[in-house]
Amino acid sequence: MAKTLTLALMDPPYETETTTTAFRILDAALRKGHKVNVFAYEGAVNLTMAGQSPHPNPVKGTSAEEEEHPNTKDWVSSLLKNHGDRLEWINCGLCVDERGAADTVEGPKRGSPKEFAEWVKASDNTVVIPAK
C-alpha cells in the first residue's frame, strides 16, 4: 500500500556517500508508488542549485561528456520529472539565503521547519538523515 514518507536531508552535495544513499532511497520509494516529501536543510539546499555543471577529468584526459557524471541537480530534476506528482521538495529558506542557493532547478520550493513539522504530522513515517 502506498504510504507518505518524509525525508530530511542535511548533507551538502559531494561531501558524503549519504547523499547517494538518500537518492537511492528516494528512487526506490517513488518506484514503489509512495508519496515522498523531501525537506532539504543546511548544506542539502545546495543539491538543487541550477548553476552546477559537470567537469572533464584531466587525469584521464576525458571530456565532461565522456565522463557522464551527473550533478546532484540532475538527479533531483530527473526524480521530479518522472515522479513530480508524488515528490515534493522544500529547501529551508534561511539555509538557502545563507548559502546564496536560491537559483534552483525547476520544482523545489522555499519553506521552513514549519512545513517540515506539518509533513511529519501528515506522514506515515519520517527519516531524518543527519550530517556526520
Next chain:
Amino acid sequence: MAKYLVVETRDPFDSNDVDDVYDLATGLADDSNDVTVFLVQNGVLPVRKKSAAAKRVAQLAKKVTVLTDDFSLRERGIEVDEVVDGVRASDIDTLVDLIAEDGRKVIWH
C-alpha cells in the same frame, strides 16, 4: 512491543559511536522490541569474517535482525560468502519497505 529500524552507515573503526548504536539495538531487543539493523555505506565493513569487528556483529545478529546493503558490499568488493554468519544480504528496496512499515521508528547513524 515497538518496531525499530536502525540504519548504521559507519564503520566501527571510523566512529566509536557505532558500538553504542549496536548496544542501543541490543537493548531495545532485550526490552522485547522488534529491531532490525540495516548496514549501509561503510557500515558494511565489519561484516567481513576477517574483520576484527566481525565477532561483535555476529553477537548483534544473535539478538536482532541484521541486514546489509548489497550495493555497499559490491562497491567495497565484499562477497556474500565473506559475510559473518547471521547477517543477511539485502537491498535498498527492503530498506524502503521497512521504512514504510506501519509503526516502525527509524534511527539513522
